[in-house]
Structure formats: C-alpha cells, structure tokens
Amino acid sequence: MVSIKDVARRSGVAISTVSKVLNGYPGVSEKTKKKVKEAIEELHFVPNSIAAALSSKQAGRIALLMNLNTQTKAIDEIDMQYMAGAIQKAQEMKLDLITVFFSMLKGKSVAEIIRYFQAQSIEGIIVYGMSGNDRVLWELVERGVFKMVLVDVSYHAENVSCIGINHRQAQIDVARKTILENRSKKILYIAGKKNSYPGAERLRGIEELAEELSCKLFVRYGDFSELKARNLTFQYAKSRDVIVCGSDLMAIGAMRALIEMDIFRPVCGFDGLVLMGYAGKQMNTVQQNFAGISAAAVEELQYLLQGGEGREVILPHTIVRMKYLDIIA
Amino acid sequence: MVSIKDVARRSGVAISTVSKVLNGYPGVSEKTKKKVKEAIEELHFVPNSIAAALSSKQAGRIALLMNLNTQTKAIDEIDMQYMAGAIQKAQEMKLDLITVFFSMLKGKSVAEIIRYFQAQSIEGIIVYGMSGNDRVLWELVERGVFKMVLVDVSYHAENVSCIGINHRQAQIDVARKTILENRSKKILYIAGKKNSYPGAERLRGIEELAEELSCKLFVRYGDFSELKARNLTFQYAKSRDVIVCGSDLMAIGAMRALIEMDIFRPVCGFDGLVLMGYAGKQMNTVQQNFAGISAAAVEELQYLLQGGEGREVILPHTIVRMKYLDIIA
DNA sequence: CTGTTAGCGCGTTCAG
DNA sequence: CTGAACGCGCTAACAG
Numbered sequence: 071m072v073s074i075k076d077v078a079r080r081s082g083v084a085i086s087t088v089s090k091v092l093n094g095y096p097g098v099s100e101k102t103k104k105k106v107k108e109a110i111e112e113l114h115f116v117p118n119s120i121a122a123a124l125s126s127k128q129a130g131r132i133a134l135l136m137n138l139n140t141q142t143k144a145i146d147e148i149d150m151q152y153m154a155g156a157i158q159k160a161q162e163m164k165l166d167l168i169t170v171f172f173s174m175l176k177g178k179s180v181a182e183i184i185r186y187f188q189a190q191s192i193e194g195i196i197v198y199g200m201s202g203n204d205r206v207l208w209e210l211v212e213r214g215v216f217k218m219v220l221v222d223v224s225y226h227a228e229n230v231s232c233i234g235i236n237h238r239q240a241q242i243d244v245a246r247k248t249i250l251e252n253r254s255k256k257i258l259y260i261a262g263k264k265n266s267y268p269g270a271e272r273l274r275g276i277e278e279l280a281e282e283l284s285c286k287l288f289v290r291y292g293d294f295s296e297l298k299a300r301n302l303t304f305q306y307a308k309s310r311d312v313i314v315c316g317s318d319l320m321a322i323g324a325m326r327a328l329i330e331m332d333i334f335r336p337v338c339g340f341d342g343l344v345l346m347g348y349a350g351k352q353m354n355t356v357q358q359n360f361a362g363i364s365a366a367a368v369e370e371l372q373y374l375l376q377g378g379e380g381r382e383v384i385l386p387h388t389i390v391r392m393k394y395l396d397i398i399a
Numbered sequence: 400m401v402s403i404k405d406v407a408r409r410s411g412v413a414i415s416t417v418s419k420v421l422n423g424y425p426g427v428s429e430k431t432k433k434k435v436k437e438a439i440e441e442l443h444f445v446p447n448s449i450a451a452a453l454s455s456k457q458a459g460r461i462a463l464l465m466n467l468n469t470q471t472k473a474i475d476e477i478d479m480q481y482m483a484g485a486i487q488k489a490q491e492m493k494l495d496l497i498t499v500f501f502s503m504l505k506g507k508s509v510a511e512i513i514r515y516f517q518a519q520s521i522e523g524i525i526v527y528g529m530s531g532n533d534r535v536l537w538e539l540v541e542r543g544v545f546k547m548v549l550v551d552v553s554y555h556a557e558n559v560s561c562i563g564i565n566h567r568q569a570q571i572d573v574a575r576k577t578i579l580e581n582r583s584k585k586i587l588y589i590a591g592k593k594n595s596y597p598g599a600e601r602l603r604g605i606e607e608l609a610e611e612l613s614c615k616l617f618v619r620y621g622d623f624s625e626l627k628a629r630n631l632t633f634q635y636a637k638s639r640d641v642i643v644c645g646s647d648l649m650a651i652g653a654m655r656a657l658i659e660m661d662i663f664r665p666v667c668g669f670d671g672l673v674l675m676g677y678a679g680k681q682m683n684t685v686q687q688n689f690a691g692i693s694a695a696a697v698e699e700l701q702y703l704l705q706g707g708e709g710r711e712v713i714l715p716h717t718i719v720r721m722k723y724l725d726i727i728a
Numbered sequence: 729c730t731g732t733t734a735g736c737g738c739g740t741t742c743a744g
Numbered sequence: 745c746t747g748a749a750c751g752c753g754c755t756a757a758c759a760g
Contacts, residue, residue, distance in 0.1 A: 118738070348678075
C-alpha cells in the first residue's frame, strides 16, 4: 500500500506538506503543491480513510440509523430508496457511511449507544423512522453528543437538524386535487399512526382542508397498515364519496377493498410508491423523492459537521397520478 | 473516550495484556484475565474498531458490493432483503460492513478499485448481482487480492467462494408442480437475461423438465422485464397452456396480460416476492430467502478470512403459493 | 506469564 | 513556507 510517506519522498517534501495539500490547507507554495499533486497521480495514491479517522477527529464518518418497516413487508421500497440515496451521496462527498438498524440498538442504554458510535469514530448520525416513542433515541438526540439529522421529525437544536417535506401541505394538495376532481363532499380519512409526526401532520392537513371546503370528515386510524385500511374501507366507504389515505399502502388496501365491494370511490394516497401501480386503478398521490431526501440529509449533516447550526429543512413534493403502464416502462 | 490504556492502568497490567484478553489470545493467567475483564466492565470500555483496523491487518472490515436493480424500479424488495440480511449478520459477527454500489465503481479500472478498497482497509467483499459482462469485476475476482463471496455465480478459487440456491433444480420444482397441477403440455417459457448465470440455469432446468415430461417448450427472452413479459404473453400465450417465467416480476407481467386478454393460463414465477400478491391471481413461485442468503454469504466470507478455502455453497429453496391476503396480514 | 517497544497511516503543532 | 516529532488506539513481536 502506497502511503503518504511515499508521496512525500517522491516529491521531495515532508509528510506534513503532503497532508496540507491533501486537505487543502494554506501555507504551501504553488510549485510544491503541483509537485505533490504530480507525485500523487504517478503513485496512484489514495489516502487511507481509516488512518485519517484515527488521527484527526473530523474524518467524516457518519451513520445512517434506520428503523426498517418490518411490520409491513411490502414497503422495502421506501427504505431502499433512503439507503441508496444516502449511500450514494455520502460516497460523492467522501464521507464514510455505515448503516445501522434500530434492531441492533435494541435493549442498549443511551450510554452504550454513544460508546458504540464513538468506538467507530462516528461523528454524525442520520435517523430515519424515529417516532415519539423511542425514548433512548430522543435522549441520544438531546444529549447532543453527535451531530444529527432527523428525517420526518420536527425538532432542531444546536447540532441537530430535521428534514422532510411539508406533510400537512402535501396532504392538503393531494386531497384537494382529488376532491375537486370528483366534487366529493364526504371524506373518509384513513390516518396513519397516532404517535407518528408525519401521520399527525397529514391529519392536520386534511382537517384544515375539510374545513376550508366545508366537507364532512370522518377519521379512522389505519396505523399505516394495508390490512386495516382494507377493513376500514369495507366498513365505512359506502356512506362516503371519497377516501383519502395517509399512505400509499393504505390507499392500495382501500382500493382493493373497493374493487371487491364493486363500488367506485376516488382514492388518494401518500408517498409515491411504485407499488401504487399495482393497486388496480389509478390514484393521485404525493410523490416523495426518498433518495433525494436522504441525499439532502447527508448534505445537511455535512453542514452541521462543518460547524453549521441545526435548523429545519423543508423539501419539495409533487402530486402525481400513478399508472401501471408507466411504472413498468 | 476511554481507551485500552485506561483499562490497563485501572487493572494494573500492561496494554498488551489487555489486548490479549480482548482478542482471546493465550498466555494470560486466569487471575489477570479476570482483573482486566472487571476493569473493562467498570470503565464501560469498547474497543475502537478503527484503531484495530489500522494496526492489524485482520480487523474484519468487509464490503457488500451490490448491483442495484435500476432497470426495474419495482424490485427494491430483493435488494433490500440482501442488504438487511448482510448488515444484520455482519453486526452480529462484529464485522464492519460498508455498502458499495456498482455505480460508484463505474469507469474505474481494476487497479483503482483495489486501491479504493485497500484505502478503506477492506479485506473481504461480497458481490451481489454480478453478470458475465462485468469485465473489471471478474478481473478483480481473478486477481485474488481480496477474499470474495459471489452470490448467484458459479465460480470458486482459492479465496473466492460462490453461494446461492440451485436455480436449475428450483425451476424444475416450481414448474413441475404447476404443470402437473394443470396437466399442461405446451409451455411458454419467458426466460431472464442471456448473460445471467441464474437465468441460464433456470432455462436449463425448464429444458430438462420439458424433456422429461414430454412437453412442447417455446422459449423467449424477457430479460427480467415485466413489460417484455407482458408483451410476450400477449403475443404467444394463446397457443400454449402454461406460462413459466424466470422471475416473479415477469410472472406478474404475464398474469396481468392474461387478465387483460381475459383468458386463463396457469403461471408460475421465481423469487418469492411479496409483490406477487399484487398480481391479481395466485401463483406458484420459488421462495428464495434473500436475507438468509446474504447472511450466509457473510458467514462464508468470515470463513474465508479465517483461512478457509473457497468453495461452492448451495442453499435451500422452497416452493410456495402467493396470496394477497397472506402478504398483507 | 507479563511488560516494553515499535509501528499502522495520517493529522498537527512548533521550531526553523 | 517547510520539516521533524509526537500522538490517535491498537496489535504484534520481542524481551524480561
């Protein structure tokens, strides 16, 4: 393995000089800088990130902490997009990214978790899928030991940012479109989970909208479960004229129930899953760019690592109509 | 951060002794071992894996190299299962696992790729999704620089193992079941990609089976594409009495085409995707336990790292029938 | 059986 | 502007 030492020898300068060139520090003449760069090229030198992490404390090692959707097997899609987006972006930004699942931290205390990450020289963490119930994680956040970016959570502090779309507005947008298209008046809203921030925001959205359009609103919790949404639809759809769902998966469940009941009701979803194309009929939904969101989260974390202050970042969303033939093309 | 030095001081021994205890080396008396372990407990010491990796050359850092299915957006499911299985297992075995996508290596030469991994102190690599066309990767494999485990590829060498189910046999099993259930005689086989090892093996399987059962076999390549399978079905299904597909996604495409054509033909798939439940009708398919496969791959890699010789590992599969109501339960 | 010493590859003072 | 020297946390010979 060719090391910084070899580069130094080859270009006839000291190790520290090479290091400075590598990290873009000032205090190196253009000539020597050029010499060093040439040597790097010729020797095909690639700095060892492990050694860098050991020696300095800002070597850019971050963790992606994910709560996999184990309850419903069908939406690996979202998790996958998040992971892929973050991994890709981290690589671009030359950050070392390790992936950690909530399940691996289960039963550990905050102190243990902190040590776990410190032992890996992790300095920043992106958390996806955190709910209000995750006590230890919230404690971890509040301790402020690591720079953190929280996805789909509303909280920020000195070194903690949060990021995500405006769920309330998105719910309003997609539901308004669907309701106006169908001149609906009586809404069945199948909400997500009670303790979920996005779930609560979306619920607020539909409440505002129902108020604004003077629609009757009937709310039931589907807990983001396709099966529950299906059953709720069987139970309550007949006497309403539109079904608004807090997630695509629930929208699919609702749609399939409607098909089995052999009645028509417009349905709209939330997320933009490709799976929507398999629902049986077209639906409006909110398109979230998950890969883009996690990529943005990585950038935000980098911003924090470089001394930026925690803040709230709102990302854009779009309303789309999902068709089977589009998604398989 | 509490380091090995602190533990040494606390227990009144030398650093190296602590290291020996940590790594289970012989040559330490029971008494001192106990003292050291106590100190570790009291100090909540967690060894820094980064430092260990730098210092020794067998610190268990491995990479999961994946070719994401970008062509068809619908099967993040498989990729996700692979990733989750490997990440989980690696964590259990205390191996550092980094995830790398093929796309990140695009345009890089073998030498560059080797340096990239060496710079990260990677000593073993699991490759998932490699085809016969990936020149540089094959070169990487043949160089033998890293211990490697190849998923769904048939090649092994001194420090390269391969792992996967028996695709030929699995194709035979699922097709036989479907054909016997329906007394079919004329098979439309929608094959995968030409240059794919699993694709080729599955094709061999159906050929053998057709021979054995004296069935007429008509083969077309669907390239693992749902859309192509759909079109092939429109074109050729009418004059056959069973459609065997080399993947679930293609089976779904075929099934939906049949529904649109309003004719019935038994269809069977391959993979065991949850998505199968959304096809519209029930189908037989081969259930691959992807998470289990990648977990096994991690174990196999560990075996290689510890000096084991490369070999071929065959994992079991099962035949199942996918139902919508089962998958959403 | 235990302690001393020398690195791993790199970042970072601090003299020159 | 440059270079020698030290240390990050740990492993691995080598002495004692």
